[in-house]
Amino acid sequence: MESIQQGSARRILVVEDEPTIAESIAARLRAEGFTVELAHDGPAAVAAAASLLPDLVVLDVMLPGFDGLEVCRRIQAHRPVPVLMLTARTDETDVLIGLGVGADDYLTKPFSLRVLTARIHALLRRVERTATPGATIVVGDLRIDTDQRRVWRAEAETQLTPLEFELLVHLARRPRAVLARDRLLSEIWGWPDASGTRAVDSHIKALRRKLGSDLIRTVHGVGYALEAR
The missing domain is CATH 3.40.50.2300 (Response regulator)
Structure with missing residues (x-):
């Protein structure tokens, strides 16, 4: 090195x-x-x-x-x-x-x-x-500390990658609202077109694996919505 x-x-x-x-x-x-x-x-x-x-x-x-x-x-x-x-x-x-x-x-x-x-x-x-000092987002049993970049679901803490964390925060700030894949690509990845929508799908899959399959709802042909209860 x-x-x-x-x-x-x-x-x-x-x-x-x-x-x-x-x-x-x-x-x-x-x-x-x-x-x-x-x-x-x-x-x-x-x-x-x-x-x-x-x-x-x-x-x-x-x-x-x-x-x-x-x-x-x-x-x-x-x-x-x-x-x-x-x-x-x-x-x-x-x-x-x-x-x-x-x-x-x-x-x-x-x-x-x-x-x-x-x-x-x-x-x-x-x-x-993503890091807004002192901000905590709570949606159902999901809790996100954006200052410390920590996530809990049902009091169990889960470690996320930086982009997984930002994607989760993005969805959690608009609970139950359906966010289109191309919008997520533009606002999070900064990509100008929808050519990377599979990247969104891959990170959603990772969030479900870590936080539960019921956390994010797929709206086929459109995008995703956070459905934590």
Whole structure:
């Protein structure tokens, strides 16, 4: 693991085994004012995430040691952190697997560094936007502390990834209102069109798995509504 210090409070862990790509990403992020840490394989990435506590992780899927999907599972189990996944795979199933293990967003290689930095800034803004100091949302037996980013259902606390948390807050602030997939994509992901609706479905599935299958109602062909009682 290497360290590239830039004096910014925002620290990003870049996990990429191709040196040229890793250095290009690091140089661009340095120019944006971030502190950048580099790891080049699965085990080093997990160790770096645990010791450095980054604000965001840029994570390649194909890594030596073990792959990025396993890295994502392990770091999210230890501490929820926004993850932007990089993949050379174009199959939608691979993308959905990445989202299912806790990635918040993804880019398919080759990608523009301008687009990468825009996605990173958007992910960090999402985390800041969700945290309203002192705000607690209660809907039935669901309780959300947006200040501490903690969630309970029937007094049992559940750990969510940053994007799962924001999606839940978004639904909980409008209980029983049906929110369309394209609206969720625009307001949470910042995507201008509906091309990523499967990403919404994947995160809804994760919320149901963690908080109960009865929590969110599907309105077929439209979107989702929070139905906690």
